[in-house]
Amino acid sequence: MALARGPRDLICSARECEEKxxxxxxxxNPAIHTGRHKTWLSCPEHVSFLHDYLAYRKFPVETLALHExxxxxxxxxxx
Ligand SMILES: [Zn+2]
Numbered sequence: 001m002a003l004a005r006g007p008r009d010l011i012c013s014a015r016e017c018e019e020k021x022x023x024x025x026x027x028x029n030p031a032i033h034t035g036r037h038k039t040w041l042s043c044p045e046h047v048s049f050l051h052d053y054l055a056y057r058k059f060p061v062e063t064l065a066l067h068e069x070x071x072x073x074x075x076x077x078x079x
Pocket of ligand 1: 012013014017018019042043044045046
């Protein structure tokens with residue numbers, strides 16, 4: 001799965017989707033991300049798709065509303 005965009009664009013991370021993101025999925029791969037997290041953004045249509053993609057791989061994933069994610073980012077000093 002190619003993910004060309006970063007979270008800063010606030011566009012859905014699903015491949016070839018151009019929709020505005022409304023949700024953020026904060027996830028990690030326990031095998032390679034020790035204490036670090038990756039973020040995918042999602043439009044309403046792709047939230048369950050992206051969540052299932054990660055859940056299928058047994059990656060821990062947390063789904064947040066975009067405004068919650070941005071508020072959290074603003075208070076975070078990591079990344
Ligand atoms: Zn989408």
